[in-house]
Amino acid sequence: MKSSNYESKYPDETGRIPYSAEENAVWRDLLDRQLGLLEGRACTPWINALGEMNFPKDRVPQLKDVSQVLREHTGWSVAPVPALIGFTEFFGLLANRQFPVATFIRRREDFDYLQEPDIFHEVFGHTPPLTDARYAAFVEAYGQAGLAADPKDHAMLARLFWFTAEFGLVNTDKGIRAYGAGLMSSPGELRHAVDSDLPLRKPFDPVEALRTPYRIDIYQPIYYVIDSFDDLFDLANADLLGYIAEARRLGMHEPLFEPKAAAG
Ligand SMILES: [Fe+2]
Numbered sequence: 001m002k003s004s005n006y007e008s009k010y011p012d013e014t015g016r017i018p019y020s021a022e023e024n025a026v027w028r029d030l031l032d033r034q035l036g037l038l039e040g041r042a043c044t045p046w047i048n049a050l051g052e053m054n055f056p057k058d059r060v061p062q063l064k065d066v067s068q069v070l071r072e073h074t075g076w077s078v079a080p081v082p083a084l085i086g087f088t089e090f091f092g093l094l095a096n097r098q099f100p101v102a103t104f105i106r107r108r109e110d111f112d113y114l115q116e117p118d119i120f121h122e123v124f125g126h127t128p129p130l131t132d133a134r135y136a137a138f139v140e141a142y143g144q145a146g147l148a149a150d151p152k153d154h155a156m157l158a159r160l161f162w163f164t165a166e167f168g169l170v171n172t173d174k175g176i177r178a179y180g181a182g183l184m185s186s187p188g189e190l191r192h193a194v195d196s197d198l199p200l201r202k203p204f205d206p207v208e209a210l211r212t213p214y215r216i217d218i219y220q221p222i223y224y225v226i227d228s229f230d231d232l233f234d235l236a237n238a239d240l241l242g243y244i245a246e247a248r249r250l251g252m253h254e255p256l257f258e259p260k261a262a263a264g
Helices: 021-035 044-054 061-073 087-095 121-128 132-148 151-166 186-197 206-210 229-236 239-251
Strands: 078-081 097-101 169-172 174-178 201-202 222-226
Touching: 021 121, 021 186, 044 061, 044 174, 061 078, 061 097, 061 132, 061 206, 078 087, 087 097, 087 132, 087 151, 097 121, 132 151, 132 229, 132 239, 151 206, 151 222, 174 186, 206 239, 222 229
Parallel strands: 078 097, 169 222, 201 222
Antiparallel strands: 169 174
8 A cells, every 4th residue: 555645733721633734834724725615516515514613714624623513413433643544543433423534734746636646635525425414324334344344344344435425426306416425525525426427327226336346546436326315325224244244146247447457
């Protein structure tokens, strides 16, 4: 696995994480750019949830403030972690209603694209819908399923998260809208997912999502579309391990992308 060029920051004894003026300015500019793209692309529940979060405009939010808002709504909180954590730790945190957050913010030179998740992706992208009880129930149930699953099925479960929490789309009476964090934190892919004729958009089906390969370093060639967050709540109460067994029985779909070139 490629190692990170960034190191996560940790809270001091008062619970605050220190950010420099330049890091705060990067947050301000990322937020500014993304807010200008949400109308007509982000779904209404997500935009309303963003309002609930009330993120500061001119500095990186503090995790204790993010946690306070989440706790009031759904009992969730955020937990600082190193840039990359393993599946077991990831599932365990989610099952405990803690969303893991890498606390560093990208440097200016990585402003447009960063493969690894930074705090802009984690907090701006992921935390708003965790104020919604239906979405939150799904992510908690997902973590529980991960803890119960055979480790050989972890990669398969990762695909379910990918096609919902990261790159999920939703039908609305005004057209397709986004709710996934990977879309909310990427101006290019948000436009690609919602505005472009290039990608396939299929009705969400959990077994289909589990069977669909993805690459993390390209715009997705396929997205799955739910009808509302109610679908995620239904998923929270469904037999996720049964879906995995069914997906294994049916086998993987052929990728809709070229295989990644071997590193030279
Ligand atoms: Fe993410």
